[in-house]
Amino acid sequence: MLATEAVSTDLLVLFAAQGVSTPRLVMTGTRANVLGIDKSDRSTCVVSAPDSLDAATIEYLANPLAAKAPQPKLSALIVNQATPLEMSCVKLAKLSRLLPAAVLVDCPETSEAFAVEASAIESYMKTAAHSLRIVSRARVPLEDAEHAQVVAFRPRDGGIEHLAIVVGELKTDAPVLIRMHSECFTGDLMGSLRCDCGNQLRGAISEIAKAGSGILLYLAQEGRGIGLVNKLRAYQLQDAGFDTVDANLQLGFDSDERDYLPAAQMLSLLGVSQVKLLTNNPLKVAALAKQGIDVVERVAHIFPSNEHNDGYLRTKAAKSGHMFNFEPKK
Ligand SMILES: Nc1nc2c(ncn2[C@@H]2O[C@H](COP(=O)(O)OP(=O)(O)OP(=O)(O)O)[C@@H](O)[C@H]2O)c(=O)[nH]1
Numbered sequence: 001m002l003a004t005e006a007v008s009t010d011l012l013v014l015f016a017a018q019g020v021s022t023p024r025l026v027m028t029g030t031r032a033n034v035l036g037i038d039k040s041d042r043s044t045c046v047v048s049a050p051d052s053l054d055a056a057t058i059e060y061l062a063n064p065l066a067a068k069a070p071q072p073k074l075s076a077l078i079v080n081q082a083t084p085l086e087m088s089c090v091k092l093a094k095l096s097r098l099l100p101a102a103v104l105v106d107c108p109e110t111s112e113a114f115a116v117e118a119s120a121i122e123s124y125m126k127t128a129a130h131s132l133r134i135v136s137r138a139r140v141p142l143e144d145a146e147h148a149q150v151v152a153f154r155p156r157d158g159g160i161e162h163l164a165i166v167v168g169e170l171k172t173d174a175p176v177l178i179r180m181h182s183e184c185f186t187g188d189l190m191g192s193l194r195c196d197c198g199n200q201l202r203g204a205i206s207e208i209a210k211a212g213s214g215i216l217l218y219l220a221q222e223g224r225g226i227g228l229v230n231k232l233r234a235y236q237l238q239d240a241g242f243d244t245v246d247a248n249l250q251l252g253f254d255s256d257e258r259d260y261l262p263a264a265q266m267l268s269l270l271g272v273s274q275v276k277l278l279t280n281n282p283l284k285v286a287a288l289a290k291q292g293i294d295v296v297e298r299v300a301h302i303f304p305s306n307e308h309n310d311g312y313l314r315t316k317a318a319k320s321g322h323m324f325n326f327e328p329k330k
Pocket residue numbers: 180181182183184185194195197200221222223224225226231234235244248278279280281284301312316322
């Protein structure tokens with residue numbers, strides 16, 4: 001059993017009910033790889049020190065943007081495979097949109113911390129997606145699609161909500177034109193030029209309206225699933241020279257942390273089983289098909305680049321397999 005308390009440094013401190021003699025840091029294998037303290041391909045590592053891990057070392061290990069301090073002696077660290085309980089610590093940190101690492105300490109006798117079973121953390125994502133329900137819907141005429149409705153989905157536990165923009169009258173006995181759009185506060189709302197999200201959002205609504213009907217799933221998966229705060233950290237790393245994929249890895253995340261089970265569940269609740277999918281991302285096609293939705297066609301969804309998002313789009317083509325013609329810069 002674990003008890004949780006988020007600390008101001010954005011690192012999760014977890015009290016383990018089992019004895020933990022000295023504090024240890026649970027982190028992703030990805031972060032351990034980029035630090036060079038583990039060369040294996042394990043998903044989660046647990047790091048300890050012969051004496052005790054000090055705060056500066058923990059900060060250095062968990063946060064690539066930590067204030068520059070003398071590098072701690074990494075060769076003295078002990079790196080081991082994480083136990084299932086330790087793995088669930090990183091899952092909890094990710095679910096909380098914190099840095100994907102956690103400090104594990106012994107539970108003080110008097111602690112009033114909130115307790116949660118590790119197995120509940122494991123099953124949370126699946127349970128939440130399966131329990132999604134339509135909780136409200138309303139007509140919202142849009143500039144590019146006057147006949148539109150916003151439909152809100154919420155899991156039973158009141159957790160993360162997702163939205164569907166349903167345009168026109170759906171004909172669910174034929175493939176429905178859809179877009180799975182991951183939330184992007186900076187691009188969708190602020191018109192950021194760092195990505196292509198704003199254009200893709202409005203472009204998809206307009207494309208669907210022109211087709212007569214369809215759905216835009218507006219998924220609460222900011223920053224390819226790492227959350228807005230971590231996306232801003234990734235931007236800071238990109239300004240220091242990392243590309244959009246490597247910045248995620250530096251933070252300890254996978255390059256793409258999204259899960260499309262909620263999207264498939266939303267489509268099922270709307271009575272849709274066959275789709276034409278507006279995307280350039282082959283992973284989205286495969287992920288939706290894996291969840292039992294028949295993707296009969298991929299429809300390209302490409303917009304002109306600008307000087308700020310050119311590198312981002314090139315990286316997507318070169319590293320994430322996005323289907324548009326961008327040669328990597330020599
Ligand atoms: N982590 C991270 N997320 C980013 C970055 N730039 C944009 N995003 C996020 O990426 C998501 C955009 O993904 P999508 O529009 O679904 O794009 P995609 O995966 O390229 O797929 P398609 O657009 O369908 O081809 C949004 O959640 C953005 O917030 C970045 O540099 N780092």
